[in-house]
Amino acid sequence: MQRVAYYTGCLAxxxxxxxxxxxxxxxxxxxxxxxxxxxVTCCGAGDIHEAEPDYYLxxxxxxxxxxxxTGCETLMTICNVCTLNLxxxxxxxxxxxxxRARVNQNLETVGxxxxxxxxxxxxxxxxxxxxxGYERLKEAAHKGLKGLRIAPFYGCQILRPSKILGFxxxxxxxxxxxxIQACGGEPIDYPAKIKCCGFxxxxxxxxxxxxxxIQPIEQAQEAGADAMVTPCPLCHLSxxxxxxxxxxxxxxxxxxxILHLSQLIGVAAGLEESELKFKRHVVSxxxxxxxxxx
Amino acid sequence: xxxxEWACLLDVLDLxxxxxxxxxxxxxxxxxxxxxxxxxxxxxxxxLACKERMKPIVDAGHVPVISAMGNMPVLKDLVVDxxxxxxxxxxxxxxxxxxxxxxxxxxxxxxxxQMNVIHKEAxxxxxxxxxxxxxxMEADPDFMGPAALAKGFRFVGDARDQADVxxxxxxxxxxxxxxxxxxxxxxxxxxxxxxxxxxxxxxGAESVKQGVDHDMGxxxxxxxxxxxxxxxxxxxxELVPKxxxxxxxxxxxxxxxKLARKGKVPPPFPPHVAADVKEARALRELVGEQGRDGALxxxxxxxxxxxxxxxxxxxxxxxxxxxxxxxxxxxxEG
Numbered sequence: 296m297q298r299v300a301y302y303t304g305c306l307a308x309x310x311x312x313x314x315x316x317x318x319x320x321x322x323x324x325x326x327x328x329x330x331x332x333x334x335v336t337c338c339g340a341g342d343i344h345e346a347e348p349d350y351y352l353x354x355x356x357x358x359x360x361x362x363x364x365t366g367c368e369t370l371m372t373i374c375n376v377c378t379l380n381l382x383x384x385x386x387x388x389x390x391x392x393x394x395r396a397r398v399n400q401n402l403e404t405v406g407x408x409x410x411x412x413x414x415x416x417x418x419x420x421x422x423x424x425x426x427x428g429y430e431r432l433k434e435a436a437h438k439g440l441k442g443l444r445i446a447p448f449y450g451c452q453i454l455r456p457s458k459i460l461g462f463x464x465x466x467x468x469x470x471x472x473x474x475i476q477a478c479g480g481e482p483i484d485y486p487a488k489i490k491c492c493g494f495x496x497x498x499x500x501x502x503x504x505x506x507x508x509i510q511p512i513e514q515a516q517e518a519g520a521d522a523m524v525t526p527c528p529l530c531h532l533s534x535x536x537x538x539x540x541x542x543x544x545x546x547x548x549x550x551x552x553i554l555h556l557s558q559l560i561g562v563a564a565g566l567e568e569s570e571l572k573f574k575r576h577v578v579s580x581x582x583x584x585x586x587x588x589x
Numbered sequence: 590x591x592x593x594e595w596a597c598l599l600d601v602l603d604l605x606x607x608x609x610x611x612x613x614x615x616x617x618x619x620x621x622x623x624x625x626x627x628x629x630x631x632x633x634x635x636x637l638a639c640k641e642r643m644k645p646i647v648d649a650g651h652v653p654v655i656s657a658m659g660n661m662p663v664l665k666d667l668v669v670d671x672x673x674x675x676x677x678x679x680x681x682x683x684x685x686x687x688x689x690x691x692x693x694x695x696x697x698x699x700x701x702x703q704m705n706v707i708h709k710e711a712x713x714x715x716x717x718x719x720x721x722x723x724x725x726m727e728a729d730p731d732f733m734g735p736a737a738l739a740k741g742f743r744f745v746g747d748a749r750d751q752a753d754v755x756x757x758x759x760x761x762x763x764x765x766x767x768x769x770x771x772x773x774x775x776x777x778x779x780x781x782x783x784x785x786x787x788x789x790x791x792x793g794a795e796s797v798k799q800g801v802d803h804d805m806g807x808x809x810x811x812x813x814x815x816x817x818x819x820x821x822x823x824x825x826x827e828l829v830p831k832x833x834x835x836x837x838x839x840x841x842x843x844x845x846x847k848l849a850r851k852g853k854v855p856p857p858f859p860p861h862v863a864a865d866v867k868e869a870r871a872l873r874e875l876v877g878e879q880g881r882d883g884a885l886x887x888x889x890x891x892x893x894x895x896x897x898x899x900x901x902x903x904x905x906x907x908x909x910x911x912x913x914x915x916x917x918x919x920x921x922e923g
Contacts, residue, residue: 305823336821345793346810348886387890405871455773491772499805506728
């Protein structure tokens with residue numbers, strides 16, 4: 296078992312509870328022991344970075360410090376935006392001793408342990424796309440996906456900027472495809488799989504966001520996908536819930552089921568509905584489950 | 590076709606034009622990543638043709654596809670119409686507004702540290718590579734886009750410029766900074782390490798600091814701050830009214846009810862509160878007193894220890910970071 300500090304982020308504890316329950320149920324099957332963090336907060340989702348960047352840096356340093364305190368080398372994330380925000384802060388703190396000293400002094404002033412820079416922030420996707428994690432994934436996904444056609448949707452902030460993320464070629468990623476194959480599904484290729492879902496501006500600029508959102512859904516549908524899978528709960532909310540608005544805005548009958556990464560693997564690993572919680576999806580997942588006879 | 594080992598994409602295009610097809614149209618000038626003329630796509634990625642070495646591609650047995658940049662109309666072959674691009678650059682008034690007409694008797698010295706604040710943005714060569722794959726501009730052609738916004742920060746952050754608030758007001762309008770969807774294609778593509786998305790974040794931070802925060806984007810961002818101070822986690826259900834206002838939020842009731850039926854509208858009470866959230870609140874208070882507010886919060890993480898204000902009015906604040914003489918600006922990529 297690999298012990299990892301587990302950062303749920305906001306959405307998995309709120310509107311995307313199904314992501315949290317499926318991740319926790321799946322982790323032991325993938326050889327991951329999740330160490331939960333009680334004192335951590337939101338990473339700021341890019342919004343605090345844009346409004347009060349010095350506070351953003353300290354907020355994320357605090358999360359990293361509490362992760363380090365668990366003795367785990369890895370802080371596991373399950374959201375693209377958390378991944379970028381935490382890795383960006385980590386990158387700044389690891390590469391600038393003076394900055395880290397200043398931040399640590401502030402952390403200690405308010406009673407937080409100092410951060411020495413020994414935590415690596417990694418998304419669940421990266422832990423199981425290669426190496427031992429991938430081998431364990433193949434064993435865990437014993438039930439398979441019966442050749443289900445799955446469109447991988449990466450989203451932005453797990454690929455770009457690659458100097459901070461850097462797991463794979465941001466223009467030709469392969470990790471989701473490898474996982475879909477390991478689970479017995481057939482990955483579908485389409486150009487918008489690395490583009491934006493529009494979520495960061497879906498409230499402030501809905502029209503622009505919907506023009507972005509339509510591309511992946513329409514392309515995946517035209518390519519004959521049974522479902523889409525994403526490693527990001529924000530992409531999930533956009534693709535799933537805002538699909539309703541997309542239908543209304545375009546008059547097109549989109550019916551694309553959207554799965555969290557942990558749900559896709561969870562289905563192949565035989566998780567129960569009480570853990571997968573497909574009933575919480577806005578777009579019905581029934582066409583997928585009936586094909587698999589879950 | 591044959592090309593020398595050292596050939597870059599631009600050399601290969603020159604050979605094609607010389608030996609195979611004289612009608613091939615593309616822009617070029619300096620051949621050394623300074624003029625910004627030869628932006629084009631290789632395998633769908635916007636690149637400078639003079640920067641891309643071809644040997645590794647040939648060695649890999651790959652035949653690249655060369656095409657024109659995106660988000661701009663194609664005039665011929667690899668030449669795009671950049672007039673909308675220049676129009677947006679012009680709209681940010683890319684010249685200094687020092688706030689006086691007569692030059693002062695004494696020369697005003699700008700320190701290296703002050704220039705470090707805008708070092709990255711000043712590296713822009715206006716090649717258009719960042720614009721080529723901008724997802725927001727693809728969705729909304731009127732979006733000012735990463736190049737013009739980075740240019741905007743180059744002046745907002747300039748210690749000599751005195752038109753910050755006026756500039757920020759313009760940049761906060763529709764199609765401005767809050768239209769950026771944070772896809773980060775611009776940072777990925779920029780051949781000079783400008784990181785335009787980071788420049789947009791710096792503009793957001795300066796806007797909030799200087800009270801130019803009427804846009805829904807700014808209100809959205811401020812609600813995250815409020816959330817981390819109070820419960821630690823995002824107060825998700827209140828985000829819509831806090832961003833869009835009560836009236837707009839009421840118009841969304843139908844949609845919200847559909848989401849609520851699926852448990853997608855978590856009740857605000859009892860709130861989901863992180864343990865020791867008072868530490869986050871104390872941290873915000875503490876850093877608020879330390880003078881790294883606004884864009885400087887980002888700049889400091891880029892090793893550029895400078896200050897944005899230098900005027901007597903704004904004053905050099907006591908707690909502003911210690912300026913170290915001889916601190917090198919961050920290295921440029923490329």
